[in-house]
Amino acid sequence: MGKGRGGTGDRGITGGSMKRRRAVRSAEVVRTSAGRQYHIGCGRGDVAPFVLLCGDPARARRCASKFQRVRVERANREYLTITGSWKGIPVSVMATGMGPDNTEIAVVELAQICEPTLLRIGSCGALQKGIPIGSIVVSSGAVRLENTSTWFVPEGYPAVADPEAALALLQAASDLKLEHSFGLTATAPGFYGAQARDVPGFPPRVPTLDADLARIGVANLEMEASALFTLATLRGLRAGCACAVFANRPANRFIEEKDKHRAEDDVIAVGLRAIEVLVAMDRARGKRPRWLPELGLK
Ligand code: R1P
Numbered sequence: 304m305g306k307g308r309g310g311t312g313d314r315g316i317t318g319g320s321m322k323r324r325r326a327v328r329s330a331e332v333v334r335t336s337a338g339r340q341y342h343i344g345c346g347r348g349d350v351a352p353f354v355l356l357c358g359d360p361a362r363a364r365r366c367a368s369k370f371q372r373v374r375v376e377r378a379n380r381e382y383l384t385i386t387g388s389w390k391g392i393p394v395s396v397m398a399t400g401m402g403p404d405n406t407e408i409a410v411v412e413l414a415q416i417c418e419p420t421l422l423r424i425g426s427c428g429a430l431q432k433g434i435p436i437g438s439i440v441v442s443s444g445a446v447r448l449e450n451t452s453t454w455f456v457p458e459g460y461p462a463v464a465d466p467e468a469a470l471a472l473l474q475a476a477s478d479l480k481l482e483h484s485f486g487l488t489a490t491a492p493g494f495y496g497a498q499a500r501d502v503p504g505f506p507p508r509v510p511t512l513d514a515d516l517a518r519i520g521v522a523n524l525e526m527e528a529s530a531l532f533t534l535a536t537l538r539g540l541r542a543g544c545a546c547a548v549f550a551n552r553p554a555n556r557f558i559e560e561k562d563k564h565r566a567e568d569d570v571i572a573v574g575l576r577a578i579e580v581l582v583a584m585d586r587a588r589g590k591r592p593r594w595l596p597e598l599g600l601k
Pocket residue numbers: 356357358359400401402424425426427494525526527
């Protein structure tokens with residue numbers, strides 16, 4: 304049967320004897336003997352229907368410290384997943400490590416065990432002079448500067464945020480009275496060359512990239528959103544992204560150490576409040592396929 308697609312998964316018969324039944328692991332959807340996904344180390348029941356994603360495991364722990372109850376903690380490689388509840392809503396936070404390739408693994412493996420809404424609570428560099436360090440950028444979509452997503456869809460395929468997720472993040476930032484912007488993100492496959500940083504000894508091949516993106520109205524640069532949006536759209540999952548601004552590229556400024564935790568707490572608060580808003584949208588929607596403004600929040 305070709306490469307095993309459409310088969311019964313990762314169990315089979317080896318050795319030609321019906322009596323000698325042994326587990327055979329598929330090389331396509333790889334699970335551990337305990338039935339957990341190979342990289343994220345999570346199995347069915349470990350992850351809540353709402354998952355906050357970030358690169359940094361320390362931010363995931365900071366987020367989980369706000370949960371009322373922690374039920375599951377899984378750590379494998381750079382992936383750290385903590386599941387608990389917040390205001391009575393089951394929630395997970397997952398650190399994926401940095402980059403679109405890590406995000407691909409997270410989204411694909413999560414989708415094997417649940418149908419989550421995925422909200423990235425990241426950090427970014429602002430490309431526009433008027434977007435201050437410490438503020439929040441909510442993504443409407445993302446320019447696919449990375450090529451992880453290109454192994455699934457052609458180059459013209461748009462990486463767009465789910466409208467409910469984007470609206471919930473905007474509502475959250477507004478409810479929390481945080482300075483925020485809404486716009487296009489660009490997702491780079493690196494922090495230095497791919498974001499046109501001028502580092503001695505490592506000149507970027509396209510030194511004008513940041514200014515070029517700014518000129519066409521892109522708000523911010525980070526390293527995960529377009530892979531998240533593309534794969535979520537492909538699989539029919541809701542995904543959104545809010546980032547705390549750590550750099551302002553036109554001003555050549557990076558966030559002070561003393562201000563970083565406050566900015567992280569802000570983006571965590573936006574993610575958690577957005578989940579509350581999404582729960583209210585889902586309640587108002589009932590069995591309708593999607594939420595509309597006329598339904599309000601319940
Ligand atoms: C680079 O410093 C990292 O920070 C941003 C980038 O996307 C990249 O992962 O996001 P996180 O703060 O979520 O890791």
